[in-house]
Amino acid sequence: MLTLKDPSLLKTRCYLEGRWQGADSGRAFAVANPADGSTLAELPALGAAETRRALAAAEAAFPAWKRKSAKERAQILRRWFDLVMANQDDLARILTAEQGKPLAEAKGEIAYGAAYIEWYAEEAKRVYGDTIPGPSADRRILVIKQPIGVAAAITPWNFPNAMILRKAAPALAAGCPIVVRPASQTPLSALALAELAERAGFPPGVFSVITGPSGEIGPALTGSDIVKKLSFTGSTEVGRALIAACAATVKKLSMELGGNAPFIVFDDADLDAAVDGALISKYRNSGQTCVCANRFYVQDGVYDAFAEKFTAAVSRLKVGDGTAPDVTQGPLIDMNAVTKVEEHIADALAHGAKILTGGARHALGGQFFEPTVIADATADMKMAREETFGPVAPLFRFKTEKEAIALANDTEFGLASYFYARDVGRIFRVAEGLEYGMVAVNAGILSNEAAPFGGVKQSGLGREGSKYGIDDYLEIKYLCLAGLDG
Numbered sequence: 001m002l003t004l005k006d007p008s009l010l011k012t013r014c015y016l017e018g019r020w021q022g023a024d025s026g027r028a029f030a031v032a033n034p035a036d037g038s039t040l041a042e043l044p045a046l047g048a049a050e051t052r053r054a055l056a057a058a059e060a061a062f063p064a065w066k067r068k069s070a071k072e073r074a075q076i077l078r079r080w081f082d083l084v085m086a087n088q089d090d091l092a093r094i095l096t097a098e099q100g101k102p103l104a105e106a107k108g109e110i111a112y113g114a115a116y117i118e119w120y121a122e123e124a125k126r127v128y129g130d131t132i133p134g135p136s137a138d139r140r141i142l143v144i145k146q147p148i149g150v151a152a153a154i155t156p157w158n159f160p161n162a163m164i165l166r167k168a169a170p171a172l173a174a175g176c177p178i179v180v181r182p183a184s185q186t187p188l189s190a191l192a193l194a195e196l197a198e199r200a201g202f203p204p205g206v207f208s209v210i211t212g213p214s215g216e217i218g219p220a221l222t223g224s225d226i227v228k229k230l231s232f233t234g235s236t237e238v239g240r241a242l243i244a245a246c247a248a249t250v251k252k253l254s255m256e257l258g259g260n261a262p263f264i265v266f267d268d269a270d271l272d273a274a275v276d277g278a279l280i281s282k283y284r285n286s287g288q289t290c291v292c293a294n295r296f297y298v299q300d301g302v303y304d305a306f307a308e309k310f311t312a313a314v315s316r317l318k319v320g321d322g323t324a325p326d327v328t329q330g331p332l333i334d335m336n337a338v339t340k341v342e343e344h345i346a347d348a349l350a351h352g353a354k355i356l357t358g359g360a361r362h363a364l365g366g367q368f369f370e371p372t373v374i375a376d377a378t379a380d381m382k383m384a385r386e387e388t389f390g391p392v393a394p395l396f397r398f399k400t401e402k403e404a405i406a407l408a409n410d411t412e413f414g415l416a417s418y419f420y421a422r423d424v425g426r427i428f429r430v431a432e433g434l435e436y437g438m439v440a441v442n443a444g445i446l447s448n449e450a451a452p453f454g455g456v457k458q459s460g461l462g463r464e465g466s467k468y469g470i471d472d473y474l475e476i477k478y479l480c481l482a483g484l485d486g
């Protein structure tokens, strides 16, 4: 049973057209707690008709929302930020209940998500244009930036709060209404955010959250002329399909897709720091983030020492229900995730790898899995090519810096990468040589609201967060001023 200080944050209806509504059809779907399989709530399964209504309301809200001054929009965003932080404990409880991550991590995610609201409340006021010297004396070139129009977001289950706020905050700050369709496994966090958005004073239609089957809502969003911009976080496979579906209406796109992050430990690294970084990078959210280290490349000279220290640290992680004290790793999101992790481990063992710790379902049963470290990993294993998205760290051995860079870049993905080294020349060579949108040097975690988050290659398009993140919701308009000579 989910006990909240403010039970009205647990919603069982969707928020569109500025009202709480059920499905036209009366259909519903259940949201389960991954720690014990219990049903947390039944939510409305909206379809294409309700999606079209949400979009029509967003379109109707657009002119007045964009006409507000940046300061007025910032004030509403700021109220939303304050409300999210004032309700941090309840929001974290909802998040842990539907997603499984430990409560401390969930609280961290609420603050992380809220930081995007705060950041973009400030950035709203800094949407600057340009004046450019014209090619002739009688002309001036002015550049202004305007909101692109109605935005839509499709978000994943691994960060049920932050992935919404990383998209909604810049959209709303720029002057774009947004319709959010959260993952079916974690819609309660999204609806709680809608409750707080309503309290903050967003006008009807400016922020909506709709739940229901992706097969119905997805095409209604991608096929709509009203939606000028789609922002998606999730698998590369679904991202590709969404890009194709948006081609007909030529939408602007932001895509945060899969990763296959390398974590390189060089001979000159501070090994204790590398172990700490590896722990957070790999086992945060039970390994279920697109920036989680997926492949550990360790240089020959420190391989054994790193493997020993890292394995000892991983063995101390505590698995359990995310609401229990001291738990550092919750359950995986569903049984498909458990099966995928098992398949990757079985494949690695069949190719000659050796388990240093873990390697099996946890004694707690259900969706709990042991934090695992695997030695003697090689390039022909599945986990070298695919995102495992679970608590498994495969250790690969390498000899030279050039080899490490080549191995790290040998993937179609290019989201996050990590390396530990102290030689300053090496730090620049490797950082510049890695084909990734983000490189963490001597750090195991790199996300924050001030930094541009995003990938290259098949990891996606666009950047979220930072001063750059708002550009994805703005169009550049060129004003040609002629006849100024008099």
Ligand SMILES: NC(=O)C1=CN([C@@H]2O[C@H](COP(=O)(O)OP(=O)(O)OC[C@H]3O[C@@H](n4cnc5c(N)ncnc54)[C@H](OP(=O)(O)O)[C@@H]3O)[C@@H](O)[C@H]2O)C=CC1
Pocket (backbone or CB within 6 Å): 154, 155, 156, 157, 158, 181, 182, 183, 184, 185, 212, 213, 214, 215, 217, 218, 219, 233, 234, 235, 236, 238, 239, 241, 256, 257, 258, 259, 289, 290, 387, 388, 389
């Ligand atoms: N980059 C990242 O952050 C993430 C990467 N992943 C990767 O993807 C794998 C699979 O995870 P999964 O949750 O299935 O990721 P998906 O890409 O399938 O899901 C992400 C979101 O897209 C929705 N969706 C799925 N199919 C469609 C569609 N055809 N049209 C519109 N929306 C759609 C999902 O809805 P619904 O919930 O209803 O399926 C969810 O809201 C993971 O193992 C991991 O490797 C997963 C999540 C996040």
Ligand SMILES: O=C(O)CCCC(=O)O
Pocket (backbone or CB within 6 Å): 158, 159, 233, 234, 256, 288, 289, 290, 291, 447, 453
């Ligand atoms: O997995 C994701 O898509 C988001 C990564 C979490 C983060 O922002 O660090």
